[in-house]
Amino acid sequence: MPTALSSTEPAWLRPVRDVGHLLRFRSAAVRRRSTYWLGIGTMLTITLGAAIIPAVVPADDDRRLELGVLLPTGMAGILLISIVSAIASGGGRELVSREQAVAFPVSPTTDHLGALVLAPLNISWLIQAWVLLGTTAYVVGPARLVSAHVVMLLWMAVATALAQVVAWSVESVRRRRHGVVAMRVVVVTLCVGALVVQLSGRTISLLDQVPTLWVVLGAVGGFSLSWVFVVVGLLGLLLAAVVVGVVPAQLAARRLPHDELRAETDTHTPRPMPWNDLLALLRIDRASVWRAVPMRRGMAVLAVGPGLVAVLGNLPWEQVMILPGLVVSGGALLFGVNAWCLDGRGQLWRENLPVDAGLVFTARALVLAEFLGVASLVTIALAALRAGVPTPSELTAIVCLLVVVTLQVVGGSMRWSEQRPYPVDLRSARATPAPPVMMVAYSARLALVTTITGLLFSGLARFPDPMLSLFVALVMGGWSTVRLLRAHRRWVDPFVRARVVTTVAA
Amino acid sequence: MTQTPPAVEVRSLHVRFGEVEAVAGVDLAAYAGQATGLLGRNGAGKSTTMRVLAGLVPPTAGTAVVAGHDVRSHALAVKRSTGYCPDVGGLVTRATAWEHLQLSARMRRLVDWEDRARELLERFELGDASHRVTGGFSHGMGRRLSVALAALHEPEVLLLDEPFDGVDPIGVEATLEVIADARARGACVLVSTHLRELAIEACSDVLVLRGGSRVATVSASEMAGEEGARAYRALLD
Numbered sequence: 001m002p003t004a005l006s007s008t009e010p011a012w013l014r015p016v017r018d019v020g021h022l023l024r025f026r027s028a029a030v031r032r033r034s035t036y037w038l039g040i041g042t043m044l045t046i047t048l049g050a051a052i053i054p055a056v057v058p059a060d061d062d063r064r065l066e067l068g069v070l071l072p073t074g075m076a077g078i079l080l081i082s083i084v085s086a087i088a089s090g091g092g093r094e095l096v097s098r099e100q101a102v103a104f105p106v107s108p109t110t111d112h113l114g115a116l117v118l119a120p121l122n123i124s125w126l127i128q129a130w131v132l133l134g135t136t137a138y139v140v141g142p143a144r145l146v147s148a149h150v151v152m153l154l155w156m157a158v159a160t161a162l163a164q165v166v167a168w169s170v171e172s173v174r175r176r177r178h179g180v181v182a183m184r185v186v187v188v189t190l191c192v193g194a195l196v197v198q199l200s201g202r203t204i205s206l207l208d209q210v211p212t213l214w215v216v217l218g219a220v221g222g223f224s225l226s227w228v229f230v231v232v233g234l235l236g237l238l239l240a241a242v243v244v245g246v247v248p249a250q251l252a253a254r255r256l257p258h259d260e261l262r263a264e265t266d267t268h269t270p271r272p273m274p275w276n277d278l279l280a281l282l283r284i285d286r287a288s289v290w291r292a293v294p295m296r297r298g299m300a301v302l303a304v305g306p307g308l309v310a311v312l313g314n315l316p317w318e319q320v321m322i323l324p325g326l327v328v329s330g331g332a333l334l335f336g337v338n339a340w341c342l343d344g345r346g347q348l349w350r351e352n353l354p355v356d357a358g359l360v361f362t363a364r365a366l367v368l369a370e371f372l373g374v375a376s377l378v379t380i381a382l383a384a385l386r387a388g389v390p391t392p393s394e395l396t397a398i399v400c401l402l403v404v405v406t407l408q409v410v411g412g413s414m415r416w417s418e419q420r421p422y423p424v425d426l427r428s429a430r431a432t433p434a435p436p437v438m439m440v441a442y443s444a445r446l447a448l449v450t451t452i453t454g455l456l457f458s459g460l461a462r463f464p465d466p467m468l469s470l471f472v473a474l475v476m477g478g479w480s481t482v483r484l485l486r487a488h489r490r491w492v493d494p495f496v497r498a499r500v501v502t503t504v505a506a
Numbered sequence: 507m508t509q510t511p512p513a514v515e516v517r518s519l520h521v522r523f524g525e526v527e528a529v530a531g532v533d534l535a536a537y538a539g540q541a542t543g544l545l546g547r548n549g550a551g552k553s554t555t556m557r558v559l560a561g562l563v564p565p566t567a568g569t570a571v572v573a574g575h576d577v578r579s580h581a582l583a584v585k586r587s588t589g590y591c592p593d594v595g596g597l598v599t600r601a602t603a604w605e606h607l608q609l610s611a612r613m614r615r616l617v618d619w620e621d622r623a624r625e626l627l628e629r630f631e632l633g634d635a636s637h638r639v640t641g642g643f644s645h646g647m648g649r650r651l652s653v654a655l656a657a658l659h660e661p662e663v664l665l666l667d668e669p670f671d672g673v674d675p676i677g678v679e680a681t682l683e684v685i686a687d688a689r690a691r692g693a694c695v696l697v698s699t700h701l702r703e704l705a706i707e708a709c710s711d712v713l714v715l716r717g718g719s720r721v722a723t724v725s726a727s728e729m730a731g732e733e734g735a736r737a738y739r740a741l742l743d
Contacts, residue, residue: 280612
């Protein structure tokens, strides 16, 4: 019987086809087809709306020019967001989890292409893309809309591919001996550099020199020779970035992720017996969160990133109010939206422990709340370095906001964790607690709710009487607490719990 | 067979997950001081039955009484009376072996449990790994720790789901010792396994499940040898 490979397809085509197979495999596992298509339809509608509607909005030339000047920075912004996201997720998201992938010959090239395909399924990337498309449409108007959008879409693809090259390169260095330390030094150096640039007042002049300016000039001029040059240049860059990305992806795949392996072989000195059941549950839940590589890495990015933006941008307290909601939402996306998957298959053993189910829920919700709270406090502390001493109204507003958004996000996360549990192994930095499309849906809902809440408290901070913030916090926090208690009541139902436990342990 | 009431009594048990009926009318009686094996192919309903008896999954219909407690109305009392080794994993990935034992001891109000915990860890050759997180444990190490966790509090009913799966001979020996110890102190032991020979060695009676229902209850000796293997094969088809 012949055992040689029967396929005659070219070697370079195989990873491309494999990505197609894996995408079909993933989409076949979607449980609610109607919700899935509704989600995709909504995303396409928003994208088309962002790309077309601003073009027909009447505006004067000065306003168009003002926004046009910001386009190169916006384009650099999507590159930066793509880089940070890809690095934070250990090289990019996986089409198939590491545990499932062992059964299939998924090559690093396929993995690289899969991460590229999944990269836009990220709310920060999507929001930036929608803003960029909308601004472009507003600046160029309906006459040159198509030519401009062709360039912008190509740029987004280039930015994503370049980010992937950077992320794989960082990952391949991190996986070397002392690589983690080396990368930490690089990150600190970059942060200090950015701070020096900002403090020396050279930020604007630096942003004026971003090379994306040439792309914008080619985009806004309509179909012309320079447009052709830009399009051809971007296509070449895209192809080169996709191909070059294979090299660091292969390098990273050959090296072991030291921090993940260390986390799996760590030893911990035993501590005295906890005083009560709640403390015992909190201790084991905290271990599951704080000892996990994706959680630690995600927390560092979430807590420090927005804080640095606040410092570099010299944000006043009114604008700082937007940050805690975004940080808390991002934190919930690390594990909170599928909170019962933390124990994985250990949940089966834990369910046999004779402890009140309500107490188990309380412990998990508290650990999630403290995780989100710590991230937000770090962000606020960093922002406070430049925002100065807050007025009593600002202080009350930020404290109330923190409590309200934490309650909102914990309530929503615990509800979703019961409604839609997924069996996920969160050991890898590349793992997500839910499938990519669900992650986008969760992040969109969380970002919307917390941003509106942030804007509301930002407004309340301007009122001299701090009691107003307290009153609004009482109402909003009360409503979120009611929803959290409802989730608590559902969890106590043994049928609901059995469904969740058997699903996350599958 | 015996005059004492069964420690585990299951009558017409049904468990349904959506469209799938995982258990379709199982009847079972297991007694204190005895070990009963649950044998059957994949999907026969063994693990789901064990999960019901451990208080994890409520029955859709039928009754299950464990150590005198109804699993539906007194799930917490059932959990206090049982020690459960799940069929898959069963460990919190980022907690150490000792932290597992400590949590179990705390929840079950055990006092002076440390010596027994150390003895169990040594018996299962996990003493050196007691402070390591279990995420890096091999499959066999994980199975052995799961058995140790189930046995820590010397439960009235010991539920071992696939305890021999992927375990080396020393681990198998230690598990058989745990079962023998439990029987000796008067506990009821239920062992679910695919491995007929180990079920015969560990248990006095064997139940064969097929398609979510019980198809036979025989003494372990009747399942022994080539004749027993043929009989078992016939029951599976």
